[in-house]
Amino acid sequence: MVTIYDIARLSDVSKSTVSRVLANHPYVSDEKRLKVEQVIKELNYVPNSLAKQFRQKQTKCIGILIPNLDHPYFSQLVSSISLECHKKGYKTVVHQTFSNEKLEREVYTLLRNKELDGMILTSSLLSEEEIAECTQNHLIVACNEDFQGNYFDVFCLNEEDVIFEATTNLLNKGLTKIGFCSDNIDTPSQQARLRGFIQAHDKQKLNHNKEYIFNQISTIEDGITLGEQLFKNDLEIEGIIAGSDFVAAGLIKSAVKKDIKIPQDFSVIGFDNHPISLATTPQVSTICNRIKDMSQDLVDHMTNKINGKKQTPIKKIYTGEIIIRESN
Amino acid sequence: MVTIYDIARLSDVSKSTVSRVLANHPYVSDEKRLKVEQVIKELNYVPNSLAKQFRQKQTKCIGILIPNLDHPYFSQLVSSISLECHKKGYKTVVHQTFSNEKLEREVYTLLRNKELDGMILTSSLLSEEEIAECTQNHLIVACNEDFQGNYFDVFCLNEEDVIFEATTNLLNKGLTKIGFCSDNIDTPSQQARLRGFIQAHDKQKLNHNKEYIFNQISTIEDGITLGEQLFKNDLEIEGIIAGSDFVAAGLIKSAVKKDIKIPQDFSVIGFDNHPISLATTPQVSTICNRIKDMSQDLVDHMTNKINGKKQTPIKKIYTGEIIIRESN
DNA sequence: ATGAAAGCGCTAACAG
DNA sequence: CTGTTAGCGCTTTCAT
Numbered sequence: 001m002v003t004i005y006d007i008a009r010l011s012d013v014s015k016s017t018v019s020r021v022l023a024n025h026p027y028v029s030d031e032k033r034l035k036v037e038q039v040i041k042e043l044n045y046v047p048n049s050l051a052k053q054f055r056q057k058q059t060k061c062i063g064i065l066i067p068n069l070d071h072p073y074f075s076q077l078v079s080s081i082s083l084e085c086h087k088k089g090y091k092t093v094v095h096q097t098f099s100n101e102k103l104e105r106e107v108y109t110l111l112r113n114k115e116l117d118g119m120i121l122t123s124s125l126l127s128e129e130e131i132a133e134c135t136q137n138h139l140i141v142a143c144n145e146d147f148q149g150n151y152f153d154v155f156c157l158n159e160e161d162v163i164f165e166a167t168t169n170l171l172n173k174g175l176t177k178i179g180f181c182s183d184n185i186d187t188p189s190q191q192a193r194l195r196g197f198i199q200a201h202d203k204q205k206l207n208h209n210k211e212y213i214f215n216q217i218s219t220i221e222d223g224i225t226l227g228e229q230l231f232k233n234d235l236e237i238e239g240i241i242a243g244s245d246f247v248a249a250g251l252i253k254s255a256v257k258k259d260i261k262i263p264q265d266f267s268v269i270g271f272d273n274h275p276i277s278l279a280t281t282p283q284v285s286t287i288c289n290r291i292k293d294m295s296q297d298l299v300d301h302m303t304n305k306i307n308g309k310k311q312t313p314i315k316k317i318y319t320g321e322i323i324i325r326e327s328n
Numbered sequence: 329m330v331t332i333y334d335i336a337r338l339s340d341v342s343k344s345t346v347s348r349v350l351a352n353h354p355y356v357s358d359e360k361r362l363k364v365e366q367v368i369k370e371l372n373y374v375p376n377s378l379a380k381q382f383r384q385k386q387t388k389c390i391g392i393l394i395p396n397l398d399h400p401y402f403s404q405l406v407s408s409i410s411l412e413c414h415k416k417g418y419k420t421v422v423h424q425t426f427s428n429e430k431l432e433r434e435v436y437t438l439l440r441n442k443e444l445d446g447m448i449l450t451s452s453l454l455s456e457e458e459i460a461e462c463t464q465n466h467l468i469v470a471c472n473e474d475f476q477g478n479y480f481d482v483f484c485l486n487e488e489d490v491i492f493e494a495t496t497n498l499l500n501k502g503l504t505k506i507g508f509c510s511d512n513i514d515t516p517s518q519q520a521r522l523r524g525f526i527q528a529h530d531k532q533k534l535n536h537n538k539e540y541i542f543n544q545i546s547t548i549e550d551g552i553t554l555g556e557q558l559f560k561n562d563l564e565i566e567g568i569i570a571g572s573d574f575v576a577a578g579l580i581k582s583a584v585k586k587d588i589k590i591p592q593d594f595s596v597i598g599f600d601n602h603p604i605s606l607a608t609t610p611q612v613s614t615i616c617n618r619i620k621d622m623s624q625d626l627v628d629h630m631t632n633k634i635n636g637k638k639q640t641p642i643k644k645i646y647t648g649e650i651i652i653r654e655s656n
Numbered sequence: 657a658t659g660a661a662a663g664c665g666c667t668a669a670c671a672g
Numbered sequence: 673c674t675g676t677t678a679g680c681g682c683t684t685t686c687a688t
Contacts, residue, residue, distance in 0.1 A: 003681055014659040019683060027657050049441040051681035054382035055664060060443075061389075061421070068407060075403035079396060082422050091443070093389070093419045094410050113377040115388075115419070220603040246603075253607045275548040275574075276604065279581045331665055342675045347667060355673050379665035383680060658688085664681105671676080 002045045011039045022047060061091045062302065063119040065107050067099045067184070071218070072246060072274050073289070077122060077144065080291050084299035090117070099184055101125045108134035117306050120298065121145060123187055128152075139305055143298050146192040149315035155298045159189050162287050162320040163196030163241060166269045169328060170239045171204050175267060178208070179240040181226070181247050183218035190243075197241060212237060223250020231258040231266075239267035239328070245274040248284045252327065256281075267328040282326030290318035330373045339367045350375055389419045390630065391447040393435050395427045395512070399546070400574060400602050401617070405450060405472065408619050412627035418445070427512055429453045436462035445634050448626065449473060451515055456480075469630050471622060474520040477643035483626045487517050490615050490648040491524030491569060494597045497656060498567045499532050503595060506536070507568040509554070509575050511546035518571075525569060540565060551578020559586040559594075567595035567656070573605040574598075576612045580655065584609075595656040610654030618646035 004022075008015045013032050020028050021036045039045075053059055062085050066074045082092040093116060097104040104125055110116050118139035124131060131140070132151035142154045170178050180197045182190040194213070201208040217226055223246065230237050231254055242248040248270035252262060260266050262282050270277050270286035277284035297316060305311050332350075336343045341360050348356050349364045367373075381387055390413050394402045410420040421444060425432040432453060438444050446467035452459060459468070460479035470482045498506050508525045510518040522541070529536040545554055551574065558565050559582055570576040576598035580590060588594050590610050598605050598614040605612035625644060633639050 001681095004683095005681080015682080016659060016684080017657090020658090023683085029657060032658085046437075046440045046442075048681055049443045050382045050385065050387065052683080054378045054666095054680090055682050055684090057378065057664080059378065069397075069410060070404045070407035072400070072403075075400075075407075076398045078422070079398035079403075079424065082397060082424060086424070091421050091423075091438075093421050094406070095419075096407065096410060096414070109374075110419075112374045114374075115377045220607045224606065249604070249607045253609065256609050276577070276607075278552065279548045279577045279604075280607070281581065281584050281609070329665095332667095333665080343666080344668080344675060345673090348674085351667085357673065360674085376665055379680095380667080382664090382682095383666050383668090385680080660685105660687085662683105662685085664683090666680090667678105669676105669678090672674085 001048075002043045003048070006043065007036060007039050007045055010043070011036045057114065058306075059115060059117050060089060061093050061116050062299075063093045063095055063107065063110060063116040065095050065097060065104065065119060065121045065123070067123045068096050069094060072276070073244065073272050074122065076272075076274075077291050077295065080295040081120060081143070081299060084295050085303075088299060088303045090299075090303065097123075097125075099123075099125060105134055111135055111138040111140070118302050120302070123184075123189075125184075125186060139302065141298055141302050143294060144189060146188045149313070153301060153311075153313060154315040155294050155301075155318070156189065156316075157289060157294075157318050157320045159192040159320070160196040160199075162322065163193040164200045165196075166241055166287060166322055167197050167200035168203070169322065170241070170267055170269070171200060171206065173267070173328070175238040176206060177212065177236055177238045179212035179214060179230075179237050180208075181214045181217040181223075181240060181243040183216065183243060185213075185215040193241075193243070212240075217247055218244060220246045220250040220253075223247035223252075224254050225250075227251045227254020227258075231255060231260055235260065235265060237266070239263075240269075242268050242270050245270035245272050245277040245284050245286055248286070248327065249276050249280050252280050252282070252284070263326070263328050269322070269328050273323055277325065280327075285325045285328040286323050287320050288323055289320055294318055329376075330371045332373075332375070334371065335364060335367050335373055338371070339364045385442070386634075387443060387445050388417060389421050389444050390627075391421045391423055391435065391438060391444040393423050393425060393432065393447060393449045393451070395451045396424050397422060400604070401572065401600050402450065404600075404602075405619050405623065408623040409448060409471070409627060412623050413631075416627060416631045418627075418631065425451075425453075427451075427453060433462055439463055439466040439468070446630050448630070451512075451517075453512075453514060467630065467633055469626055471626050472517060474516045477641070481629060481639075481641060482643040483622050483629075483646070484517065484644075485617060485622075485646050485648045487520040487648070488524040488527075490650065491521040492528045493524075494569055494615060494650055495525050495528035496531070497650065498569070498595055498597070499528060499534065501595070501656070503566040504534060505540065505564055505566045507540035507542060507558075507565050508536075509542045509545040509551075509568060509571040511544065511571060513541075513543040521569075521571070540568075545575055546572060548574045548578040548581075551575035551580075552582050553578075555579045555582025555586075559583060559588055563588065563593060565594070567591075568597075570596050570598050572599050573602040573612050573614055576614070576655065577604050577608050580608045580610070580612070591654070591656050597650070597656050601651055605653065608655075613653045613656040614651050615648050616651055617648055622646055
């Protein structure tokens with residue numbers, strides 16, 4: 001393997017000079033710079049980034065913690081974050097927790113081991129305090145999860161408000177038996193949504209029905225299965241805040257099969273404005289997320305922090321909005 | 329920062345012994361091991377993995393090169409590969425090329441820089457020879473792309489055969505005007521599919537219609553748009569090999585809107601057996617991929633190779649099969 | 657503008 | 673079983 005030392009020897013300069021050339025350091029004479037560059041090319045030298053990383057104590061890697069990549073929202077989110085990281089010269093390391101607390105904790109140790117320069121949490125089963133304890137003083141930022149923001153920076157959607165609006169929309173149409181689906185109810189963002197759901201009922205002095213709060217519903221299949229249960233007998237439930245467009249698509253499939261008319265007999269509102277919401281008949285009314293803006297701001301903020309630029313602590317809330325189509 | 333040396337000093341042993349304890353090396357007396365472990369706990373010591381990696385010349389990172397993560401097939405594939413890598417103690421670094429040749433070439437330099445222990449290609453715009461040149465002797469493995477296998481190991485589906493079958497299925501129903509969609513026709517796997525499509529026609533002494541070969545069609549929206557064009561006037565085209573269930577769903581949406589009956593007036597066969605194929609009405613006939621098996625074999629193979637275990641060069645072909653539902 | 661030298665934290669012969 | 677020693681390849685003072 002050819003090292004910086006070989007280059008130095010063959011260019012009649014010191015290692016330092018080669019290092020300077022590599023780092024594009026200004027104080028090098030053109031003459032030596034050219035010579036060094038030539039030798040580098042001749043020997044087909046490539047710097048050993050492991051050594052560099054070790055020396056500089058930087059991995060140029062940012063971790064991203066997600067429940068599962070095979071999920072339309074999270075794959076979009078990771079895609080977007082990964083692109084932003086790449087623009088800033090960082091690699092993205094994906095860590096799936098499969099909503100398993102033990103696996104989540106494991107991931108945090110990578111930070112302490114210095115295998116990652118920072119980490120982005122997109123979903124968590126732990127409390128802020130617990131996370132802070134696991135990650136110590138290492139750089140983390142929450143994205144998507146509605147944390148308080150006492151221990152780290154937070155970028156998230158106005159989940160509570162927008163679900164309040166969506167629920168109110170259904171309530172205003174005279175529906176009283178409305179369901180709520182969540183992929184993992186123990187998560188801060190889902191808790192926020194649930195609060196919005198309940199408050200919309202409270203505001204109108206209506207009771208929400210606890211039996212209509214469904215947990216662990218996140219895929220098309222989940223939506224289909226839930227629909228099959230719900231639509232089995234006399235139709236009681238009148239609408240659902242589905243939590244995702246995929247679940248909404250599954251519910252619609254089940255409804256169509258049972259000849260239940262949407263939205264006349266049953267309303268559904270999805271989430272994320274995923275293209276699938278355009279492919280169903282009727283098309284899914286949904287809520288737009290703000291993945292693009294969020295990931296840009298967040299990666300910008302994070303890389304600045306890594307590079308020591310002071311960043312004020314931040315909790316940034318993005319405004320999701322309802323997109324009315326045909327299913328409500 | 330507390331180092332191995334601090335632990336050694338405080339435990340009255342040498343650095344080597346501490347290192348041995350850390351590595352779970354057998355030849356350490358219980359007495360010293362206990363002492364060391366105790367001191368480690370007291371000082372809350374965490375090994376610096378950057379130093380370890382540098383020393384051992386291993387990053388414990390495997391790169392995965394994909395066109396775009398926000399894509400149902402690739403996010404499933406990455407999810408599965410990432411899980412397998414994690415089981416073997418490797419991290420997964422995602423690299424999106426957005427089907428851009430320059431970006432693809434950039435990614436290969438990471439291998440030469442030793443930023444990655446190996447790389448998995450899932451899609452490429454370059455020829456095998458070009459890739460081999462870019463990656464030199466570094467460890468790469470192709471997954472999903474139907475390469476020859478002269479320069480690296482290949483794990484892929486029997487794309488050609490299975491599309492031959494699917495096309496034959498449509499032809500046997502008496503359809504003669506069949507279309508073919510591809511996300512990126514320049515890619516080996518899509519070329520293989522196209523060969524299967526053409527050969528099915530040839531076998532029955534039928535001509536395929538070049539106007540019905542559509543490129544750059546990969547999303548639901550693409551499917552919807554294509555459908556709108558196709559279904560505008562008198563319906564000429566009688567069926568499509570859609571290349572993905574998402575495209576199929578888009579086509580079906582457009583057809584439904586125009587009151588075109590599927591499969592009576594128009595047939596479509598998807599690909600991947602994604603849950604969305606269950607949510608459409610009619611449900612999409614599709615082709616199963618073999619993501620799970622492929623990623624297991626492939627990561628197993630790759631990690632063995634990284635660790636120096638001899639592995640015979642390999643081209644493993646998996647059998648995709650047609651799943652008949654309601655759209656053909 | 658350049659070079660000498662120190663050292664990052666760890667592992668792995670090797671010798672005992 | 674344990675300690676000594678010699679680096680890994682690079683960056684970064686500190687002199688000059």
